[in-house]
Amino acid sequence: MRLKHITIMIIAVLLATTGFGxxxxxxxxxxxxxxxxAMGKSHNLREYRGNYVVLEWxxxxxxxxxxxxxxxxxxxxxxxxxxQGVVWLSINSSAPGKEGNFKPNEIMRRAKAHGAAxxxxxxxxxxxxxxxxxxxxxxHIFIIDPQGQLVYAGGADNVRSTKVExxxxxxxxxxxxxxxxxxxxxxxxxxxxxxxxxxxx
Amino acid sequence: xxSVEVVPxxxxxxxxxxxxxxxxxxxxxxWYTYWQNPGEAGMPTSFEWSLPRDFKVINRRExxxxxxxxxxxxxxxxxxxxxxxxxxxxxxxxPDSNVFALDIQWLECKDLCQPGxxxxxxxxxxxxxxxxxxxxxxxxxxxxxxxxPDSGPIxxxxxxxxxxxxxxxxxxxxxxxxxxxxxxxxxxxxVYDLARPVHVKRGFGxxxxxxxxxxxxxxxxxxxxxxxxxxxxxxxxxxxxxxIVNQPFQ
Numbered sequence: 001m002r003l004k005h006i007t008i009m010i011i012a013v014l015l016a017t018t019g020f021g022x023x024x025x026x027x028x029x030x031x032x033x034x035x036x037x038a039m040g041k042s043h044n045l046r047e048y049r050g051n052y053v054v055l056e057w058x059x060x061x062x063x064x065x066x067x068x069x070x071x072x073x074x075x076x077x078x079x080x081x082x083x084q085g086v087v088w089l090s091i092n093s094s095a096p097g098k099e100g101n102f103k104p105n106e107i108m109r110r111a112k113a114h115g116a117a118x119x120x121x122x123x124x125x126x127x128x129x130x131x132x133x134x135x136x137x138x139x140h141i142f143i144i145d146p147q148g149q150l151v152y153a154g155g156a157d158n159v160r161s162t163k164v165e166x167x168x169x170x171x172x173x174x175x176x177x178x179x180x181x182x183x184x185x186x187x188x189x190x191x192x193x194x195x196x197x198x199x200x201x
Numbered sequence: 202x203x204s205v206e207v208v209p210x211x212x213x214x215x216x217x218x219x220x221x222x223x224x225x226x227x228x229x230x231x232w233y234t235y236w237q238n239p240g241e242a243g244m245p246t247s248f249e250w251s252l253p254r255d256f257k258v259i260n261r262r263e264x265x266x267x268x269x270x271x272x273x274x275x276x277x278x279x280x281x282x283x284x285x286x287x288x289x290x291x292x293x294x295x296p297d298s299n300v301f302a303l304d305i306q307w308l309e310c311k312d313l314c315q316p317g318x319x320x321x322x323x324x325x326x327x328x329x330x331x332x333x334x335x336x337x338x339x340x341x342x343x344x345x346x347x348x349x350p351d352s353g354p355i356x357x358x359x360x361x362x363x364x365x366x367x368x369x370x371x372x373x374x375x376x377x378x379x380x381x382x383x384x385x386x387x388x389x390x391x392v393y394d395l396a397r398p399v400h401v402k403r404g405f406g407x408x409x410x411x412x413x414x415x416x417x418x419x420x421x422x423x424x425x426x427x428x429x430x431x432x433x434x435x436x437x438x439x440x441x442x443x444x445i446v447n448q449p450f451q
Contacts (some may be wrong), residue, residue, distance in 0.1 A: 025416050063308070063316050064244075099313040127272070134396075136241040136274050160244055162308070162316040193391050197314045198242035201272035 024134055026153055026190045030144040031132040035091070035122040038107040043089065043120050050146045052181055053087045054174065056118070056156075057130065059100030059138040060110050062197035063162040068139060069114045071167040074156070078117035081178050090118040093130030098200035100138070101125060127201040137196035143177050143187075152177040154192030202232045203309040207321040210338040213328025214291050214299060219259065220325065223341055224248070224285040224305070231311045233280040236266035238390050238427075240276035244308040248285070251302040255292035262286040264348035265428055265443045266386055275395040277386055278310075284345040299325050350428045350443040360425045361451040362414070365394075367425060368402075369410040369448075379434040383410050387427035391415065424449045 024031070030053075034044040045053065056074070059065055068074040078088050092107075094100035102110065107121055124130055133142055143152035157170035177187045203226060210221040226234060226246075235243040250258055263285045266277035289301075303321045308314055358371040385399045397413035412425070425448045432441045 061313065063314060131273065161306070162244070191391075194242075195244065196242060197310070198271060198274045198276065201274075 024132075024142075024150060024153065026150050028150055029148055030142070030150045031129075033129045033132065035124055035129060037120040037122055038104040038111075040104070041120075043122060045144070045148075048087045048144075049148055051085055051087045052081075052146060052178065053089065053144040054081065054178070055133065055142040055144070056088065056090045057135040057138050057140040057199060058090045058092055058121075059094055059197060059200060060102075060114075061099050062138045064196035065138050067162050067164050067167065068156055069116070071164045072115075073167050073172070074139075075115045075117050077172070077174055080175075082117060082119055084182060086178060086182075088118045090116070090121045091124050091129060091135075092121070093124040093127045093135060094200040095127060096125055099197075100200055127199070130199055130201060135199050137194045138199060139196055140194040140199070141174055143174070143181070145181065151181060151187055152190050153194075154189075155194040155196075158192065160195040202311070202315075203228050203234060203307065203317050205305055205319045205321075207303060207323065208341065209301070209323055209325055210341070211325060214295065214325045215328050215330070216291060216293050216295050218291045220289050220291065221338075222287045222289060222301070222303075223345070224287065224303070225341075226279065226283040226285075226307075228280050228282070228309070232309055233267075233269070233278040233311075234283065234307045234309055234317075236277040236279055236386065237263065238277055238386065238388055240269075240395055241274050243276050243278075243310065243314070246305065246307040248287075249304040249306075250287075251304075252289065253296065253299040253301065255294075256299070256301075257290045258287055259290045260288035262345075262349050262352075264345070265350050265430065268384060268386075273396065284341065284348070286342070286345060286349075295327050297327050299327065301325065350445045352445045355429075355442075355444040355446065357446060357448050359451050360448045362421060365414045365416060367393075367412040367414060367450075369412065369425070371408055380408050380410070380431055381434050381439055382432045384430040385410070385412050385427055386430070387412075387425075389422045389426060392422060421450055 032045050034042055036042050082088050092100055111121060139156045141156055145151045154173055156174055157172045159166045159170035173189055173192050176189055180187050206225045208223045210223055214220050235245050237245045239245050264279055264283050266279055269276045269278045301323055305319050307317045309317045360369050380401045383399055383401050387393050394413040394415045399412050402409040402411050425446055429444050429446045432439050
């Protein structure tokens with residue numbers, strides 16, 4: 001019986017340290033990472049200290065992501081906020097062979113076709129960064145303040161649908177959070193339920 | 202991948218009567234749709250009714266979902282065949298013919314996800330005598346009942362919050378009625394930590410069901426509301442129950 005309890009405890013400790021099921025809370029330090037972009041250049045989160053950073057989990061074939069890009073909303077947000085000094089990192093954690101995992105030239109072709117205006121598109125094919133943030137959906141948004149603290153985690157907006165026509169009536173949580181943060185105000189909606197396709201780890 | 206059929210379970214409608222309409226999802230192997238709380242990803246299926254004047258949807262029953270864990274992401278899904286049953290109350294005064302329309306939106310997934318939708322329109326004539334259910338009704342409902350949760354009251358003990366979990370302590374559980382396994386499908390989203398397992402804790406001759414909470418779930422809903430699935434040991438083999446619980450927190 002004692003051995004059984006010890007085994008259960010060991011499994012519990014292992015689960016707690018693998019990243020699976022670990023939820024990152026707003027107010028905690030954002031986990032550091034280093035990932036390569038579609039051009040092969042490395043990006044380390046620490047390099048962007050001093051700026052607000054948006055992490056946008058993306059899969060261009062997911063119908064929820066398509067809604068945000070076909071409407072032009074996500075690209076407009078990327079342009080608006082990168083012009084104000086925000087670093088916008090789109091991250092793809094699809095494993096090789098799974099939906100949304102593209103070769104670099106295909107990523108660039110799609111990004112250009114969308115008119116995407118991210119700072120970088122990062123490739124996380126082994127899913128380590130995705131798991132460290134407990135990224136569950138595409139899109140799933142995390143906003144990090146200049147001190148490296150997580151200040152927003154959740155969905156892009158509050159209308160859970162795949163329809164482009166729902167974008168105008170949706171409350172966009174990214175712009176709400178960034179407008180408040182950039183104005184030096186506290187973020188009123190710092191957590192929301194992310195919705196979308198599951199990340200294809 | 203997914204097809205939908207809408208079947209009114211009556212030939213006619215009488216004033217003040219409650220009629221039933223079945224919505225049957227047939228999913229190809231490997232494909233699934235999402236339950237009303239989809240879990241950590243996905244989208245619940247939505248039903249938008251356009252009813253004749255003063256008709257009202259008064260109840261909706263749907264199957265118990267399956268917990269689907271893929272690479273650490275937990276979702277609540279419906280697969281194979283899923284039957285939703287809508288109960289619609291007719292008003293005191295009804296016209297000769299009644300046109301019903303239903304707009305359904307869903308997300309269907311296998312290795313990838315795609316949105317699905319269908320629109321349905323059907324008529325049920327007004328009847329002067331209590332309506333006779335269609336022949337298929339009994340067979341359909343018999344099959345559906347197996348997957349619906351039991352909505353009757355169940356005997357639960359106290360439900361309380363202890364640190365980052367909910368503990369459900371049984372009051373009247375016979376000492377020899379051992380819980381083998383348990384699961385809980387909450388109606389409330391963003392409250393429970395779906396990545397950590399619902400489990401049974403035993404000690405001092407008692408059994409508790411432990412339901413993990415999210416770290417940031419500081420504000421609890423008023424009650425534990427969802428579908429509780431329990432499998433008990435019994436001399437004739439394990440018995441599984443599916444019950445809707447709505448138990449206020451202590």
